[in-house]
Amino acid sequence: MIQTVLDILSIxxxxxxxxxxxxxxxxxxxxxxxxxxTPKKVIDAxxxxxSNYNANIHRGVHTLxxxxxxxxxxxxxxxxxxxxxxxxxxxxxTSGTTHGINLVANGFASFLEKGDEIIVSALEHHSNIVxxxxxxxxxxxxxxxxxxxxxxxxxxxxYHKLLSHRTxxxxxxxxxxxxxxxxxxxxxxTAAHNIGAAVLIDGAQAAxxxxxxxxxxxxxxxxxSAHKMCGPTGVGMLYGKEEWLNKLPPYQGGGxxxxxxxxxxxxxxxxxxxxxAGTPNICGGIAFGAALDYMxxxxxxxxxxxxxxxxxxxxxxxxxxxxxxxxxxxxxKTAVISFNIEGLHPYDIGSIxxxxxxxxxxxxxxxxxxxxxxxxxxxxRASFSFYNTKEEVDILVASVQRAKTMLS
Amino acid sequence: MHGIVTIIQWAQNLDMxxxxxxxxxxxxFSMFEDWMQRYEYMIELGKSLPMIKEQYKTDDNIIKGCxxxxxxxxxxxxxxxxFTADSDAIITKGIxxxxxxxxxNQKPKDIIEAETSFIDEIGLKEHLSPTRAxxxxxxxxxxxxxxxxxQTQLN
Numbered sequence: 001m002i003q004t005v006l007d008i009l010s011i012x013x014x015x016x017x018x019x020x021x022x023x024x025x026x027x028x029x030x031x032x033x034x035x036x037x038t039p040k041k042v043i044d045a046x047x048x049x050x051s052n053y054n055a056n057i058h059r060g061v062h063t064l065x066x067x068x069x070x071x072x073x074x075x076x077x078x079x080x081x082x083x084x085x086x087x088x089x090x091x092x093x094t095s096g097t098t099h100g101i102n103l104v105a106n107g108f109a110s111f112l113e114k115g116d117e118i119i120v121s122a123l124e125h126h127s128n129i130v131x132x133x134x135x136x137x138x139x140x141x142x143x144x145x146x147x148x149x150x151x152x153x154x155x156x157x158x159y160h161k162l163l164s165h166r167t168x169x170x171x172x173x174x175x176x177x178x179x180x181x182x183x184x185x186x187x188x189x190t191a192a193h194n195i196g197a198a199v200l201i202d203g204a205q206a207a208x209x210x211x212x213x214x215x216x217x218x219x220x221x222x223x224x225s226a227h228k229m230c231g232p233t234g235v236g237m238l239y240g241k242e243e244w245l246n247k248l249p250p251y252q253g254g255g256x257x258x259x260x261x262x263x264x265x266x267x268x269x270x271x272x273x274x275x276x277a278g279t280p281n282i283c284g285g286i287a288f289g290a291a292l293d294y295m296x297x298x299x300x301x302x303x304x305x306x307x308x309x310x311x312x313x314x315x316x317x318x319x320x321x322x323x324x325x326x327x328x329x330x331x332x333k334t335a336v337i338s339f340n341i342e343g344l345h346p347y348d349i350g351s352i353x354x355x356x357x358x359x360x361x362x363x364x365x366x367x368x369x370x371x372x373x374x375x376x377x378x379x380x381r382a383s384f385s386f387y388n389t390k391e392e393v394d395i396l397v398a399s400v401q402r403a404k405t406m407l408s
Numbered sequence: 409m410h411g412i413v414t415i416i417q418w419a420q421n422l423d424m425x426x427x428x429x430x431x432x433x434x435x436x437f438s439m440f441e442d443w444m445q446r447y448e449y450m451i452e453l454g455k456s457l458p459m460i461k462e463q464y465k466t467d468d469n470i471i472k473g474c475x476x477x478x479x480x481x482x483x484x485x486x487x488x489x490x491f492t493a494d495s496d497a498i499i500t501k502g503i504x505x506x507x508x509x510x511x512x513n514q515k516p517k518d519i520i521e522a523e524t525s526f527i528d529e530i531g532l533k534e535h536l537s538p539t540r541a542x543x544x545x546x547x548x549x550x551x552x553x554x555x556x557x558x559q560t561q562l563n
Contacts, residue, residue, distance in 0.1 A: 023443070344498075345476055345496055345497035345498065345500075347475045347476045347497045347499070347500065348476075348497045348498050348499050348500075351447075351499050352447065352499075355443050355444070355447065362475065363475050377476070377477070377496065378475070406444070406447065406448060406451065407451065407498055
């Protein structure tokens with residue numbers, strides 16, 4: 001029995017989309033690890049921006065521009081406070097996690113030499129593998145991989161063995177998108193720092209569930225996307241320690257990021273503008289701030305506790321289905337269940353679930369190396385949010401049963 | 409209504425045009441009242457798919473753009489093109505079976521010129537989107553590409 005700490009029915013009223021029907025059935029949205037739904041307060045912030053103070057920021061003398069600049073910079077401060085960054089200019093607005101990773105990878109190209117090593121984990125999303133492969137191709141650096149075990153956990157002894165004086169960078173996600181595993185990033189960061197390597201943590205999957213404290217973690221870079229935490233798509237943040245951000249060269253050239261331009265030489269603007277070339281996603285940044293306000297008002301401790309209850313209930317109920325196997329069976333995981341049913345293709349199960357109004361993700365989840373490790377074509381992934389209910393878990397389980405009957 | 413409505417008689421196709429076969433498929437699907445019956449029928453159709461020989465189930469014969477694996481092989485018998493296929497997903501198998509039923513045992517020229525709007529009419533329109541994970545569009549394209557290749561050979 002779920003002893004919920006949250007008033008879920010009242011929370012659900014904040015999300016207009018949860019009222020809709022799909023294929024004649026009430027929507028059961030369990031693809032939260034791909035993108036979360038948007039509460040009315042965030043939608044209102046978007047409408048308010050375009051209705052009342054839409055203007056370009058940072059350079060206008062007129063009132064609208066100043067208002068927009070103020071609210072945008074307030075959003076940066078909200079993000080700073082949320083992740084407990086020491087300074088607001090350590091928060092760089094990006095278009096999302098992938099952009100943040102590429103920005104750092106591109107910057108490191110100027111530091112790396114042939115034979116240097118970059119370590120990534122076996123649990124990475126493609127977006128956290130490809131930029132490093134490209135970086136290695138450009139610089140002659142070598143990519144090393146922390147292996148995983150059958151439980152879906154990184155083998156930390158192997159990680160410690162990979163570290164050496166050649167290691168310059170370590171990249172790992174805080175939470176695996178395919179399996180939900182929460183990685184021991186504290187240990188990863190400390191060990192990397194002991195040998196002088198920098199660490200970037202991909203917090204995309206962690207941010208909706210865990211409030212990361214970048215100072216306490218002592219992490220060098222931390223990246224997230226707003227759309228996984230009740231915000232809009234196309235906006236995210238890169239946190240970087242001031243000393244690192246000063247060291248990294250700019251990623252893109254353009255307006256906003258310059259101090260002085262002549263045809264002979266351009267000097268770059270100070271942080272954070274050095275990394276924010278061009279007109280940013282102003283409305284997106286503002287809405288990101290509104291999303292953090294919304295989630296913090298509910299409280300991350302309450303969210304984590306409730307989602308854990310949902311996870312335990314859903315795991316137990318799903319495992320009662322004959323032939324169902326869950327991948328990523330660790331204690332430390334977020335509310336993500338990646339599963340298959342013996343003899344059935346995940347795509348078939350996902351198609352039937354969709355017909356029953358249940359939205360899940362099927363496939364390799366942009367993490368093909370993990371699927372190769374388990375020797376499977378993919379999984380069905382149900383990922384939960386704080387607005388999901390026990391009743392929705394029951395619908396998922398009944399729908400999976402129905403799909404199994406139809407397909408067997 | 410559940411279960412098999414028609415055992416497909418592939419031999420019949422020899423005398424029917426693509427258009428006639430498509431009309432026949434549309435007729436069969438019009439008997440179903442809801443998506444579940446349509447899907448169940450598709451799953452049954454998948455079971456009667458003319459199976460590709462193991463030797464042709466190679467990576468080269470996999471159709472790109474599908475979340476599940478789909479292998480298709482084509483060969484000429486006289487002046488007609490015969491398709492065989494397989495997939496690791498059951499619904500995808502049903503979809504490729506429907507396509508093969510319409511296009512197999514036909515002249516390459518007729519395959520190239522054939523319309524595919526019957527897919528809409530059997531309630532599988534949702535699968536037609538080019539971004540759809542099952543790659544129905546890729547399957548149709550691949551069958552037509554085979555026809556183009558063999559047409560060149562016939563000329």
